[in-house]
Amino acid sequence: MRKLVIQDLGYLSLGPIDLAVDSGECVCLSGPSGSGKTLMLRALADLDPHYGRVFLDGQERCTMSAPDWRRKVMLLPAESQWWAETVAEHFDSRDAKDFATLGFEPDVLSWQISRLSTGERQRLALLRMLSLSPAALLLDEPTANLDSENTKRAEKLIAGYTKRTQAAVLWVSHSREQISRVADRWLHFEPAGLQEAPLP
Amino acid sequence: MNVISLSNSDLALAALLVVALGLLSMRMRLGLFKQIAIAALRTVVQLSLIGLVLKVLFTHVDLVWVVLIAVVMLAAASREVVARQQRRFTGLAGFGVGASSMFLSSFAVTVLTLTTLIAADPWYEPQYAIPLLGMLLGNTMNGISLAMNHLTQSAWQQRAVIEQRLMLGQTREQAISDIRRESVRTGMIPILNAMAAAGIVSLPGMMTGQILAGSPPAEAVKYQILIMFLITAGTGFGTVSAIWLSARLLFDQRHRLRLDRLKKAA
Numbered sequence: 001m002r003k004l005v006i007q008d009l010g011y012l013s014l015g016p017i018d019l020a021v022d023s024g025e026c027v028c029l030s031g032p033s034g035s036g037k038t039l040m041l042r043a044l045a046d047l048d049p050h051y052g053r054v055f056l057d058g059q060e061r062c063t064m065s066a067p068d069w070r071r072k073v074m075l076l077p078a079e080s081q082w083w084a085e086t087v088a089e090h091f092d093s094r095d096a097k098d099f100a101t102l103g104f105e106p107d108v109l110s111w112q113i114s115r116l117s118t119g120e121r122q123r124l125a126l127l128r129m130l131s132l133s134p135a136a137l138l139l140d141e142p143t144a145n146l147d148s149e150n151t152k153r154a155e156k157l158i159a160g161y162t163k164r165t166q167a168a169v170l171w172v173s174h175s176r177e178q179i180s181r182v183a184d185r186w187l188h189f190e191p192a193g194l195q196e197a198p199l200p
Numbered sequence: 201m202n203v204i205s206l207s208n209s210d211l212a213l214a215a216l217l218v219v220a221l222g223l224l225s226m227r228m229r230l231g232l233f234k235q236i237a238i239a240a241l242r243t244v245v246q247l248s249l250i251g252l253v254l255k256v257l258f259t260h261v262d263l264v265w266v267v268l269i270a271v272v273m274l275a276a277a278s279r280e281v282v283a284r285q286q287r288r289f290t291g292l293a294g295f296g297v298g299a300s301s302m303f304l305s306s307f308a309v310t311v312l313t314l315t316t317l318i319a320a321d322p323w324y325e326p327q328y329a330i331p332l333l334g335m336l337l338g339n340t341m342n343g344i345s346l347a348m349n350h351l352t353q354s355a356w357q358q359r360a361v362i363e364q365r366l367m368l369g370q371t372r373e374q375a376i377s378d379i380r381r382e383s384v385r386t387g388m389i390p391i392l393n394a395m396a397a398a399g400i401v402s403l404p405g406m407m408t409g410q411i412l413a414g415s416p417p418a419e420a421v422k423y424q425i426l427i428m429f430l431i432t433a434g435t436g437f438g439t440v441s442a443i444w445l446s447a448r449l450l451f452d453q454r455h456r457l458r459l460d461r462l463k464k465a466a
Contacts, residue, residue, distance in 0.1 A: 048456065
């Protein structure tokens with residue numbers, strides 16, 4: 001079981017939020033910009049000071065170190081960042097099969113980061129995240145810069161990963177079509193707080 | 201020793217050169233006149249005062265006075281480190297980092313040198329202790345302020361990269377390792393350059409002073425080599441310590457990047 005439980009989470013304009021994401025469940029989040037979607041994911045990854053409690057598998061976040069927590073509950077930011085020169089330096093384990101699912105040739109590892117397009121960065125960031133085998137995925141618009149073909153490929157990769165590992169998924173998306181394809185539940189940020197919406 | 205004593209009119213002539221530079225800056229609208237005037241005035245006042253203090257100190261050798269002067273020098277150097285930061289730690293943290301790092305490195309190296317290498321009697325003989333500490337503090341201060349400025353500026357500019365590394369489960373040490381390494385290097389460059397150029401491109405100030413004051417060049421050279429090594433060690437250890445402490449301050453216990461602890465200098 002890889003259930004993610006959020007209790008009374010908030011800071012600044014955010015929350016308090018109570019939410020449980022079941023093992024293997026995909027919950028989509030949407031709302032106008034500035035409504036707190038990114039703030040919420042950052043708080044769950046423990047990147048900003050905030051209040052509230054979060055549990056994974058019944059184990060409370062504060063009982064483990066922050067890096068341990070982030071390796072389990074991993075955030076994929078809207079804009080990925082790269083610090084070394086080549087793609088390979090950002091990957092510990094390299095499963096060639098996964099690279100192929102997102103349309104990359106095997107030589108992608110030797111590519112220069114500076115020559116990647118925005119879409120390539122986004123696909124590689126997703127692969128980098130999954131290569132670290134997190135137990136819960138916090139995805140901030142993971143396909144925002146992808147064309148429809150690559151969007152489908154990325155959705156398929158994430159779905160396959162979730163099915164295999166029973167990871168809990170929180171997915172920020174603006175596209176109703178995407179939500180209807182991937183979501184088990186849909187939550188919308190309203191002025192009154194997070195509201196459950198019927199799936200489109 | 202055959203020292204040719206400088207008269208006040210000699211200094212006044214030299215001051216005329218600075219005045220000329222000030223006038224030129226005014227004509228060219230460089231906006232430096234005020235800065236030149238204040239800096240020149242500070243040099244005269246501060247050095248005259250320290251001359252008086254040293255004169256008194258040299259005739260009344262007392263550990264308490266030496267320590268007191270040393271503490272004042274350390275506080276002034278720490279203030280200067282903070283003043284040179286474009287982004288400063290809020291509160292007294294920046295001052296504390298500078299003071300503790302300089303205390304550790306400069307004071308340790310000075311005391312070690314005085315007790316074992318120079319072996320003056322008593323070891324705190326102000327004629328050796330104060331100039332030695334001054335040289336070390338001045339250089340360590342430069343290294344630390346350059347390095348800290350590089351660290352905080354880079355952390356600010358590369359916040360997204362640092363946080364990305366944290367998101368992937370890296371520790372705060374891993375997430376800032378590249379920036380930390382670059383910062384220490386930045387702090388060490390001036391003294392490494394000075395060592396490499398010493399004697400070929402430039403005659404170091406202390407050695408020049410000693411030779412002008414009539415010391416045999418061979419003696420002056422030996423002292424200069426000693427000082428260079430001490431400065432390198434002092435700057436290196438001081439910079440490493442300051443960067444280690446500052447990098448720690450940029451994160452909290454939960455390995456979050458806390459740039460809210462920095463504020464932009466006015």
